[in-house]
Each structure stands twice: as structure tokens, then as C-alpha cells.
Amino acid sequence: MLAYELAAYGPPLSHQLGEVAEPQVAAGQVLIAVEAIGLNFPDALMVQGKYQKRPQTPFVAGRDCAGTVTAIGAGVTAFKPGDKVVAQVFSGAFAEKVAAPVDRVFLRPDGVSARDAAGAVTVFNTAFVAVAIRAEVKAGDRVIVTGAAGGVGAAAVQLAVNLGADVVGIVSSEAKAELVRRAGARAIVIAERDPDLLKQAFKTQVRQAWGDDRGGNVAIDTVGGATFDAALRALGFAGKLVVVGFASGDIPAAKANYLLYNNLTVMGAPLDIHFDEALERIRAGTSYWLDLLSQDKVQANVSTILPFDQLMQGLQDILDRKVTGKIVVTVGAAA
Ligand SMILES: NC(=O)c1ccc[n+]([C@@H]2O[C@H](COP(=O)([O-])OP(=O)(O)OC[C@H]3O[C@@H](n4cnc5c(N)ncnc54)[C@H](OP(=O)(O)O)[C@@H]3O)[C@@H](O)[C@H]2O)c1
Numbered sequence: 001m002l003a004y005e006l007a008a009y010g011p012p013l014s015h016q017l018g019e020v021a022e023p024q025v026a027a028g029q030v031l032i033a034v035e036a037i038g039l040n041f042p043d044a045l046m047v048q049g050k051y052q053k054r055p056q057t058p059f060v061a062g063r064d065c066a067g068t069v070t071a072i073g074a075g076v077t078a079f080k081p082g083d084k085v086v087a088q089v090f091s092g093a094f095a096e097k098v099a100a101p102v103d104r105v106f107l108r109p110d111g112v113s114a115r116d117a118a119g120a121v122t123v124f125n126t127a128f129v130a131v132a133i134r135a136e137v138k139a140g141d142r143v144i145v146t147g148a149a150g151g152v153g154a155a156a157v158q159l160a161v162n163l164g165a166d167v168v169g170i171v172s173s174e175a176k177a178e179l180v181r182r183a184g185a186r187a188i189v190i191a192e193r194d195p196d197l198l199k200q201a202f203k204t205q206v207r208q209a210w211g212d213d214r215g216g217n218v219a220i221d222t223v224g225g226a227t228f229d230a231a232l233r234a235l236g237f238a239g240k241l242v243v244v245g246f247a248s249g250d251i252p253a254a255k256a257n258y259l260l261y262n263n264l265t266v267m268g269a270p271l272d273i274h275f276d277e278a279l280e281r282i283r284a285g286t287s288y289w290l291d292l293l294s295q296d297k298v299q300a301n302v303s304t305i306l307p308f309d310q311l312m313q314g315l316q317d318i319l320d321r322k323v324t325g326k327i328v329v330t331v332g333a334a335a
């Protein structure tokens with residue numbers, strides 16, 4: 001079969017599509033014939049060896065895929081050949097066939113295409129962890145989302161809106177703002193490039209958006225660096241800042257005096273560990289947003305479809321900050 005097997009870590013365009021042996025389906029796994037692959041920022045980190053976990057090379061990279069089950073391993077009762085599924089694996093998704101552990105495989109509801117499901121699975125699962133499990137967003141909460149036109153950001157805006165929250169999104173340009181408006185945000189703040197200006201202007205603009213001085217209840221931060229500082233300052237009394245990622249490449253430090261001053265909480269929202277430590281909650285979350293997707297209440301925002309041999313260019317485009325919405329790669333008969 002064709003796959004991106006990494007011989008060594010390196011920039012996206014250093015990796016090539018090639019022939020590898022098909023994976024064997026083990027006990028507790030299903031074999032999926034892949035139709036669509038979703039690309040994510042963490043994939044771009046992984047292929048460079050910059051992700052927090054570094055599998056031994058050679059290995060096939062890739063985390064999100066959707067397709068059809070073609071075989072099941074011993075002990076599998078929840079799936080059968082022919083089932084239409086989406087999977088979020090740790091590695092192996094950049095391939096025509098994937099052997100996926102059943103804990104990480106989900107049936108696709110009628111009406112949810114392989115492309116939308118593959119484009120949505122990591123970003124909506126991450127947003128669910130951040131918005132619903134960690135911040136426990138509820139109706140009426142004021143929620144700030146940074147990197148709001150990115151994959152996780154746009155999913156977080158939509159989930160928060162569906163939970164009845166009042167959302168302000170931060171993006172880098174007017175060109176990216178439209179997607180966030182469509183996602184249901186009340187207001188958009190275009191981020192200042194200068195870090196000091198960003199901190200001051202964001203606090204003021206967020207307060208203007210809500211029309212009073214109370215600030216936000218929750219900030220979901222996918223960007224880090226100066227944006228993290230700005231989001232922290234835009235929170236009101238007892239606000240919660242949820243750390244999702246560092247798309248800026250800058251891991252910030254929270255000043256403890258600031259947390260004390262305004263009674264704030266900073267918390268992490270790691271997705272993968274929820275499959276080990278809180279499987280039922282994350283699987284319930286996946287069912288929740290797949291249902292919203294099937295009812296058209298949230299959108300996967302797939303903006304670009306690439307052929308399999310262009311996959312690494314897609315990862316480079318993510319790193320170059322050229323992407324609004326999600327890139328999906330089509331494979332096999334779907335291509
Ligand atoms: N916690 C978890 O388990 C988990 C899971 C998935 C992803 N993540 C992390 O979450 C972050 C966002 O992931 P994603 O898939 O949403 O990425 P994405 O689709 O590429 O979106 C990232 C957004 O960050 C903004 N950004 C601001 N400064 C940037 C910079 N210097 N370089 C690149 N982007 C910048 C960009 O928006 P503007 O250009 O509008 O500013 C972009 O839309 C990443 O750090 C990723 O590793 C964490």
C-alpha cells in the first residue's frame with residue numbers, strides 16, 4: 001500500500017509517499033480502508049520530531065482518518081466489515097490502510113462524510129476537552145477563543161456557542177474573521193502584531209465587545225506567547241484560562257501574582273491522555289459533536305482538499321500560517 005513512512009525526522013517536504021507493507025489487524029483493532037485524512041498542526045510538529053512524543057523511525061505518521069472497516073481483530077464486537085468510521089490514532093493515518101485500536105474508532109452517523117469526519121476528529125475532540133471537560137462552559141458564559149480561525153479554535157467557538165456561551169474570537173486578519181463570524185462569535189478582535197499593544201488593546205476590545213468591565217469567564221488559548229498574556233488580562237474575576245497549544249511556538253509563563261490578583265485559574269487541556277485516563281468522557285464527547293455535525297449545527301470547515309501526493313505540502317501550508325479552516329487529503333477511490 002502507499003503511505004508516508006518517515007525514514008528520519010525532517011521538514012514536511014523532506015518526506016515522500018512510498019510503498020510499505022499493509023498493517024496486520026491485531027486483537028482489539030479494526031482495519032480501515034482510508035478515504036480521507038485530516039491534517040493537523042501536531043502532525044506538522046510530529047514529522048519534524050518537534051512533538052512531545054517522538055516515535056522511533058521508521059514509522060508511518062498521521063493521526064486522523066476516515067473510511068470503511070475491512071477487517072476486525074480478535075475480540076472486536078463493536079464494529080464489523082463495511083462500517084463507516086472515523087479514527088483518531090497516535091500514528092499510522094497517512095496511509096491507504098490503518099490498523100486502529102477500537103477505543104479510538106467511532107461510527108460515522110448518516111450524513112457525515114469521510115472528509116468532514118477526518119477534518120473534524122482531532123480538532124473537535126480537543127475543543128471538547130478544553131471547552132466542556134476542563135472549562136465546563138455553560139449557557140451565558142463569556143468565552144474568549146484565540147487562534148479562532150484555526151482548526152481547534154473554530155471548533156471551540158462552535159462548541160461554546162452550542163452550549164449557549166457568548167464568544168469573542170481573536171484572529172490575525174480580517175480575511176480570517178469571516179469564518180469565526182459564521183461559527184457564531186459575537187465579536188472578532190484582530191490581533192495587534194506588537195506584543196505590548198496586543199495585551200492592552202485586547203483587554204479593551206474584549207470589554208468593548210461585551211459592553212461592560214467584567215471581562216471573560218473563560219479563555220481557550222491555542223496560540224501561546226503574547227496571546228496567552230493578552231487572554232489572561234482579558235479575563236474577569238475567577239476567570240479560567242485553558243492552555244490548548246502554542247501555535248506561535250512560544251511557551252508562555254503565567255505570573256502568579258496576576259492569578260492571585262484576579263482569582264484566576266490556568267489549566268491544561270491535553271487530548272491524547274483522555275483516551276488513557278478518561279475514555280468514557282472523551283468517547284461521549286465524540287458522540288456529542290458527531291451528532292451536532294450530522295445535524296448541521298457545527299461545521300468541519302474543510303476549506304482545502306488535496307490529493308494524497310500533496311499531503312506534505314498541506315502540512316507546510318499549516319506551518320506557513322496560510323490555512324483558514326481545515327485541509328483534508330483524499331485517498332484511494334475517494335481521490
Ligand atoms: N491540547 C491538545 O491535545 C492539542 C490537540 C491538537 C492541537 N493542539 C495544539 O493547538 C494549537 C492549534 O492547533 P490547530 O490544529 O488549531 O492549528 P491551526 O489550524 O494551524 O491553527 C492555529 C492558529 O494559530 C494562529 N497563530 C497565531 N500565531 C501563529 C504563529 N506564529 N504560527 C502559526 N499559527 C499562529 C493562527 O491564526 P492567526 O493567523 O489568525 O493568528 C492559526 O489559525 C497547536 O499548537 C497544536 O499543537 C493541542
